[in-house]
Amino acid sequence: MAEVLVLVDHAGGKIRKATAELLTIARRLGEPSAVYIGPNAETAQVTLAKYGAHKVYVYDDPDALEYLVAPQTEILAALVEKTSPLAVLIPSNAAGKEIAARLAIRTESGVITDAVDVTAGGEGVETTQSVFAGSYTVKSTVTTATAIVAVKPNSVAIEPAPAAGEVEKVDVTLSDAAKAVRIVESKPKEATGRPELTEAAIVVSGGRGTGGDFGPVEQFADSLGAAVGASRAAVDAGWYPHSNQVGQTGKQVSPQLYVAAGISGAIQHRAGMQTSKTIIAVNKDEEAPIFELVDFGVVGDLFTVLPQATEAVKKAKG
Amino acid sequence: MNIVVCVKYVPDAQSDRSFNEADNTTDREGVEGLLSELDEYAVEEALKIAEAGEGEVTVVTVGPEQAVNAVKKALQMGAHKAVHVSDEAIHGSDAAATSLILAEAVKKAAGDGTPDLVITGMSSTDGVMGVVPAMLAERLGLPQVTYASELTLHGDKVSIRRDGDAASETIESTLPALVSVTDQINEPRYPSFKGIMAAKKKPVETWSLADLGVDAGRVGLDAAWTKVTSFAKRPPREQGQLVTDEGDGGTKLAEFLSAQKFL
Structure with missing residues (x-):
């Protein structure tokens, strides 16, 4: 053989x-x-x-x-x-x-x-x-x-x-x-305890809609044992590290479940998550193109929807 | 400092990209094309280095007739001269063949030697394999320092910062070297009116495979080491359930997760 x-x-x-x-x-x-x-x-x-x-x-x-x-x-x-x-x-x-x-x-x-x-x-x-x-x-x-x-x-x-x-x-x-090429210095990133982005079964990502506050995104991710991702807009704004960027110029992920919070769904982002099995989005703008992809979508403010969902998930998991 | 930047002309990602039915290659004629966005960062970084000291920036592209627009844009941004390698035999070349053509073009552009620095984008926005920089380095026998989010030159060394998953690394190489840059490294300039006018007078050389001494039998669709056997448009995702939050949006979201056995 x-x-x-x-x-x-x-x-x-x-x-x-x-x-x-x-x-x-x-x-x-x-x-x-x-x-x-x-x-x-x-x-x-x-x-x-x-x-x-x-x-x-x-x-x-x-x-x-x-x-x-x-x-x-x-x-x-x-x-x-x-x-x-x-x-x-x-x-x-x-x-x-x-x-x-x-x-x-x-x-x-x-x-x-x-x-x-x-x-x-x-x-x-x-x-x-x-x-x-x-x-x-x-x-x-x-x-x-x-x-x-x-x-x-x-x-x-x-x-x-x-x-x-x-x-x-x-x-x-x-x-x-x-x-000829040598790594002269390596500063390890602070361990988050979360799974690696490309390997995770569940990914929760935040975008422009977070306004820079990733708290609700991270808490929801943690309730599900998920990795945290970010859109290019969020990374360019300096709100989240580039290594967490999902999209064409970041990571391409294909998890069982992908949750996009406050992300409009530009082609740059879709390139990184479109092949996910199940897609959920939370966005204030019901016209956001991300909703064209979703299995389940909530038109609403992520700052109220995500904390409520986090509590419900925690309760369901006991 | 002699810098060569390799760029690609790609179908606009905002348009409806597709394949040619006849030979399963990327359709480059039915859609608007442009300088790959990720290559603008490479051009900008080269210009910054050239402007900081003595340097000349040559931009090289391989592609069909309209691909010359990619190098023209780079000239408008401020590059000094440009090379467009065009030959009918190139159609359908895979990444390996493309790297062969680019390698010969880079050498010729540098006056049959090696430039001090070859800069590329991190990947194209159409093929997105991200392998050409490494292949080109291998062909040119150059060390490669890729995915740079910061680039510093000191003496005969180049050092970059790379933000990896587990660590932020400083990587150092001797020159000459090949560096690929990410979209984090700089903010590419828009061509100014003056730049656009000046670009009209800048030289654009057009080279064929014969000019580069590359045997046409080594490139193109028939020589490719991989071939696309079929392509299929993914069925568009059907929009599922959409609810408007009326104070219970989060609860409904959790109910959906539970129904789908995620909890």
């Missing part, structure tokens, strides 16, 4: 959900092998095996994490050459897409990013993407021997499928070029 490489996304050995999703998808195409870069591989190995990794390739030189994108590209390129995999699956986040891009050029392989589905096709790996602000669904085939696919989080339900997870050390000498 053809090998399928999965680049592991982790924080100090703790596997992110997106990686388990990639392993689940990889099993449809062939035999998954995880590629783990960083220390604490032992902790990670257990989880990776649980989700179906037959092999776990480990590169544990801490140097690799000090530099950006290029080391991962070189390690993956060496593995592609060695194993001739059917596909390389990478999380479709900012760094993942760049690794995919560089790897594609280096190995002369076709690349697809932001895939929401991946299947084994007759003429090569087939992918599905949502394009033009989610208004079209596009199916593509990768025609090269190896397909490089960056897959969006929340594209598949995770299924465990225990496998051996046999560890194999990777020996690659990083080039000087790979060390």
Whole structure:
């Protein structure tokens, strides 16, 4: 069976959900092998095996994490050459897409990013993407021997499928070029305790209508265990960090439930949330275009509607 | 400082974007096009650097005839010269082929060398893959520092600030380098009347694949490493229930959540 490489996304050995999703998808195409870069591989190995990794390739030189994108590209390129995999699956986040891009050029392989589905096709790996602000669904085939696919989080339900997870050390000498770009300072963001935006099952976002007060949005989000997002207008006004922006120039999310509070629904915003399963909006303006998308909408002031909803949710949850 | 900015001519996101039925490529003729909004930030940043010291800004685009409008807009903003790579064989090129053409154009624009700095937007507003900057860096053998929300030059180094999910990072690279910028980095200027008049006298070179020494067989639809096999318009979402808050809007919202088993 053809090998399928999965680049592991982790924080100090703790596997992110997106990686388990990639392993689940990889099993449809062939035999998954995880590629783990960083220390604490032992902790990670257990989880990776649980989700179906037959092999776990480990590169544990801490140097690799000090530099950006290029080391991962070189390690993956060496593995592609060695194993001739059917596909390389990478999380479709900012760094993942760049690794995919560089790897594609280096190995002369076709690349697809932001895939929401991946299947084994007759003429090569087939992918599905949502394009033009989610208004079209596009199916593509990768025609090269190896397909490089960056897959969006929340594209598949995770299924465990225990496998051996046999560890194999990777020996690659990083080039000087790979060390040209260095992270010289990293200021960690204050932990909010909320789920990560692109991985969350529920997202509650605020926009211009908050007037800068995200309190009701955050409290409603917390009652639902949701992540908090923001429209570009809110971010441009300096009310919420750019890393929480949902939209074309921010994150594209596709949760089970998306709640837009005080957001009009410009194309820029719709591009980031239109593929959500269920959409709810609260807006004072009944003409707001966001209401064209909703499953349920409340024409009203978010400062009265959200706190009331928060209380009702808390009561219902006991 | 010699700066090359790569820009793209894209269908207006406000218009009804679609595909060509014949070959599943993006329809670039049936809709209004313009300089990709995200590329304006790249042009602005290059101009700021050039204005702060000695520097020349060259804008490069690859695309059909009307794509020249993208570089013209950049010239109106203040760029010094422009290059438009146009060739019928380019139609249908994927990101990999586009990066090949851009790489050769960047080298030629820099007088068959490498410019000190290549600046791009974070992604286009049509394809939105965001892979061309990384591919271009790989082709040019340049370090890449992407998603810059702040850019500082000191000596032979460039450093940027990037706001990631978990941390705000300062990233440093040696020059020459490729930098992609986000929409947080600056406020792009509007072309002034003077700028518009001056742009008319600025040189726009048009290059073919032959001018760049790129084999036409390596680009275009047939050479693409990926192909779009089908496209379908998503059915428009049907508007669900809309209630006007009469003091119980929040309660009704919670009832909906409960009925949908979110609670």
